Amino acid sequence: MGTATGTPDSTSTDAASPAVDRPGPHRIVVLALDSVVGLDLGVPAQVFGTARDSGGTPLYAVTTATAGRRPVRSTAGFQVLPDHGLSVLDEADTVIVPGVHDGPALHEGTVDPAVARALRRAHHRGARIMSICTGSFVLAATGLLDGRPATTHWAYAGRFRALHPRVRLDPDVLFVDDGAVLTSAGVAAGIDLCLHVIRTDHGSGVANRAARRCVVPPWREGGQAQYIQRPLPENGDAGTARTRDWISHRLHEPLTLPAMAAHASMSVRTFTRRFRAETGLSPARWLLQQRTEHARLLLESTDLGVDQVARRAGFGTAAALRQQLHRHIGVAPSTYRRTFRG
Structure with missing residues (x-):
């Protein structure tokens, strides 16, 4: 509790919220x-x-x-x-x-x-x-x-x-x-x-x-490292950006590290090294971050059941989604939905 966070109240000791409930901005x-x-x-x-x-x-x-x-x-x-x-x-x-x-x-x-x-x-x-x-x-x-x-x-x-x-x-x-x-x-x-x-x-x-x-990224995880080396790729296709975009459209699919590396036309070792250099995160942690954010967005903006949200976000089961939200946000999917749609 009380450590770095990149999601609402995840690991915070008391929820950040408007100080006074009153009309107007x-x-x-x-x-x-x-x-x-x-x-x-x-x-x-x-x-x-x-x-x-x-x-x-x-x-x-x-x-x-x-x-x-x-x-x-x-x-x-x-x-x-x-x-x-x-x-x-x-x-x-x-x-x-x-x-x-x-x-x-x-x-x-x-x-x-x-x-x-x-x-x-x-x-x-x-x-x-x-x-x-x-x-x-x-x-x-x-x-x-x-x-x-x-x-x-x-x-x-x-x-x-x-x-x-x-x-x-x-x-x-x-x-x-x-x-x-x-x-x-x-x-x-x-x-x-x-x-x-x-x-x-x-x-x-x-x-x-x-x-x-x-014109900025929607979010970066709070626990991401401040200082990230970003060596310039030798050409426009040498980095992992194209593969990250490919992954973001397939969050519901089972995605393995070898499959990601193959899409980037790299060895697993090279892909992992370049991915971390460009994002500050391992491929697995970045993927989990994207899936969690997508699940939250579905809970906020749709009436899909928790099982459906879990499948579409790539968690597979409602139990896995609940575990992830509890770990990063501290609440169940239904509670999270009520918070932002109540």
Whole structure:
């Protein structure tokens, strides 16, 4: 429990969910500190801003705040002129802290007392708290990560451990969902975390549409390694992408490693090595991930019985599907269906 996850609440200690049940879009505040990372700052508005319900109504409203409503510098050579100060955190359902490249949080393990109070106050009243990249240093400086699992950019792991030994740091994963507090690794992992939250809140259909609008993969498993070597293939057919696409259209069929390697015209050893280099996962783990996601999508979007869902997703039997969902999500198929269709 409380380890990296790539599916709603899988291995989280308490379910990440909207803090307050009230009408209107879920309110997200992005809290920018000085030397904020430009990409991290823009990710939440872009990803959450594309999430719509079936009627096209926005599901999230994203605003930006700084301490004292003051301008802050970004790492991209521009200043951020916010519309709000810290008081807006008192109305937020979710607060997101983007990464920083300088400042006391990164070098001394401290943070502006006013910022720390605002974050702790938001957490204590039930708001979801998130960080992207080195934003985890800010959360750790407030004490919100003490005793919790968390992650940050792999390049800052040593510094993080030295400053915050009470945090259970895992620098090898893309993001960690510990229920009310979520952290992600650097750069693109922030996109993965935002999509994970949308999927947790509203299901795979909404998250997949948001990913499609952002032109990014619908999801990457949270436990996937941060640093993946991707050597360029000698030609366009030398990688495993074509075989992965072939597999994704045959999830219901029995698929063996030799069959996958044969489709890619490689030996099993070469195929396994290249597959892991390109995806960060073994072929078997990647296939299980795809089947689990497909089963969840069928449970959310169809009235198929559990036996039919199990067969179409490639699990064969309802018992095998139940075991897999319990392992990764912690609930039975029928419970999962009620959660996202209730």
